[in-house]
Every structure is written in C-alpha cells, then in structure tokens.
Amino acid sequence: MLHIPAAAWARLLHCSPGQNSPIDDALCAPEPGDWRSPSFGVRRVVLAVLLGIGLLLGSAIVSDGATVAPERVVRIAGHEYLSLREFAARWQMNMRWVRQDEELQLTNGTAKLWFKVNSQKAEVDDISVFLSFPVVLKAGEAHIALRDARDVLMPLLSPARYKPTEKIRTVALFAGHGGKDNGYQVGPEFEKRHTLLLAREVRKKLIERGLKVIMIRDDDRYVQVEDGADAGNRRRADLHVSLHYNSAGPKNPEVQGGETYCYTLPGTPSTNGGSARNNRLEPGDRNSSRNILLAYEIQKAMVRQLGSNDRGVRHAQFVVLKLAEKPAALVEAAFMSNPEEMRRIKDPVHRQRTARAIADGIMSYKRLVGG
Numbered sequence: 001m002l003h004i005p006a007a008a009w010a011r012l013l014h015c016s017p018g019q020n021s022p023i024d025d026a027l028c029a030p031e032p033g034d035w036r037s038p039s040f041g042v043r044r045v046v047l048a049v050l051l052g053i054g055l056l057l058g059s060a061i062v063s064d065g066a067t068v069a070p071e072r073v074v075r076i077a078g079h080e081y082l083s084l085r086e087f088a089a090r091w092q093m094n095m096r097w098v099r100q101d102e103e104l105q106l107t108n109g110t111a112k113l114w115f116k117v118n119s120q121k122a123e124v125d126d127i128s129v130f131l132s133f134p135v136v137l138k139a140g141e142a143h144i145a146l147r148d149a150r151d152v153l154m155p156l157l158s159p160a161r162y163k164p165t166e167k168i169r170t171v172a173l174f175a176g177h178g179g180k181d182n183g184y185q186v187g188p189e190f191e192k193r194h195t196l197l198l199a200r201e202v203r204k205k206l207i208e209r210g211l212k213v214i215m216i217r218d219d220d221r222y223v224q225v226e227d228g229a230d231a232g233n234r235r236r237a238d239l240h241v242s243l244h245y246n247s248a249g250p251k252n253p254e255v256q257g258g259e260t261y262c263y264t265l266p267g268t269p270s271t272n273g274g275s276a277r278n279n280r281l282e283p284g285d286r287n288s289s290r291n292i293l294l295a296y297e298i299q300k301a302m303v304r305q306l307g308s309n310d311r312g313v314r315h316a317q318f319v320v321l322k323l324a325e326k327p328a329a330l331v332e333a334a335f336m337s338n339p340e341e342m343r344r345i346k347d348p349v350h351r352q353r354t355a356r357a358i359a360d361g362i363m364s365y366k367r368l369v370g371g
C-alpha cells in the first residue's frame, strides 16, 4: 500500500485550520464521518453545523486564495480546484506529463497517480478510480477539484489518518436480488442465483481468515435493500459488502470487467450519470473516507488476482450504500452479458478465485485500518 513521506505526515498531523495556507486548510478540513456523537440525531445536527462551517471555510479559501496566491485555489465550473503541481509538491511527488496537456503522472517512491485532462478517470497504483469532477487544464496547468484531492485521493494515500483503531470482526454479505427479484437474466441464468453462490464462497474465505460473517440472505428469498442494510446495521456488522453481477444488455456483449462502488459524496455527481447529490447527510456519509478505501482494496484485489478488465472504483447512490452505518462497498464482479465472463461466472473454480480476491481485498482493508 501507499506511504506518505514523514515530512508530509508532520504537516498533516499539525495542520490547524486558519493557521496554514489556504491549501493546507482545504486538505486538513475535517471529514463528516470522523465526527462522533452519542446518537445519529445529535450527530446529524453536529454534522449540519460542521458542513455550514465547511462552506464558510470554503469561501474563505477562495477569497484568501484570490489575495494570497490566485493561481493556487481557483474556481472552475463552480467548484474549487487546486493545481496538480501544488498537490504533487504537498505530497512530495514528482509530476510529469505522459502526453503533454493530456495525461500526467505523479510519483514518489511508493505511490503512482495518473490523471487525464477532461476526464474523471484517474489511477492510483495502476487501479482505476473515478474522481467526482474532471481534471481540467487552466493556464497550461492541470487542476484537480479540492473535493477529489481531499475526499477521494487522501483517504487512499493515507488511510491511517482516519480512525486508526477501527476493529473489523464481522462482515455483512448481501447477495444481490433474490426471490421475486431475479436481477439480470441472460438466457437461463439469473443474477440472484450467481450472487448467492458467490456470497457463500466469500463467506467461506472470510471465515477461514478468522472473520465472522452475516449473510443477509442465504437462500432464494426477496430482501428489500432497505431491510438488507438495516439487518447489517442491527446485527452490528463492521463492514457491508454487496455482491452483484453486471449486464450491458444483449447489444453490448463486448463490455466486460469488474467495478466496485462506494457511496457518492455529498454534493457530487455519481460516476454513471444522473444529477448531483444534495448536501443532506445520510448514514453512508459517516464513513466516506473508509467507503472508498474498502471499494479500492476490493477492486485492486479483483483486478490483480483475476486479471479482469478494470472498470474502476465508482460512486453511486445505491440505497444499500446510503443506509449502511459502517463502511460499505458494492461489487459488480463481472458482466453476465459478456459470453466469456458468463462462462466464468458459472465455473465453480473461477467463482472460488473471485471469492478469494474479494476476501483478500477485505483483509487488506482490515490491515490498513489497523483492525
């Protein structure tokens, strides 16, 4: 995994909003999920106040940026952006254009980031991660949205910064669909059947690795997604992982690969389109830095172990992610609409490999958060 230089760490640990550069303030801003309060009702009020402060800070950042260093924090298409050169300096990374004004790479001894101008698609150590906003070119400099720097990249670059003593004992596995809800159907194959077969294999692998598993369903029954998330919450799961297979429809048999989703950040658009989320906080926002780390670790393990096409870590407003009170990810392991992937989905040996990759991703997350 990635490590950050000691000097950068020191700056992070000592950052205090209002006493640093505008960029330090922005990158040091508290994350809603880090805040704890006795009940969610109280927490919600606290979060709303914090969000208000955050918005005020945001405007301060812009005005400070305008007087102190106008080129550092800029407003582009209604959002605050930071030059990637600045980001690289902050993280002691070297920046170079892979293709001038089109693709660029940031590297240091342990981490490699890749960005494409006018695209939300980025890579962290060769694994695709979708940003909430595109990287843009302004005055010859590539810029990244502050939200993406803070809420997408930083949780992956420095997991230990957030809740370092999180304990992971129990994982809720939610096999997608069931009962009257078949999920996708390709020929005689129902998604609900294959997600359950996969969930049972993942359960086996997690138990072998010393974790407890809650199966949200362990037979062909219909569970409303709200009830599924609720069951995981009530039974005190430390993580929620939903398992699905994908389809691009009969007209797109060539589309293949794996995707892993985390909950869309407040006020940002989801990866696959639709309108931006509002700023109303949901249970899934409590752990936003962890949601993306969990999704990233699962996606990385699947891509590296299965060699499947990397369709990336994505953001979506799935109900099961929105309602999860602990870190949550949703896996779309492969495309049923791709004949070769459908063959593998049915293959018990490949199913075991997929399950092992997902379990390894969960274990790698567990190691990173110290649990």
Ligand SMILES: [Zn+2]
Residues within 6 Å of the ligand: 176, 177, 183, 184, 191, 244, 245
């Ligand atoms: Zn599904």
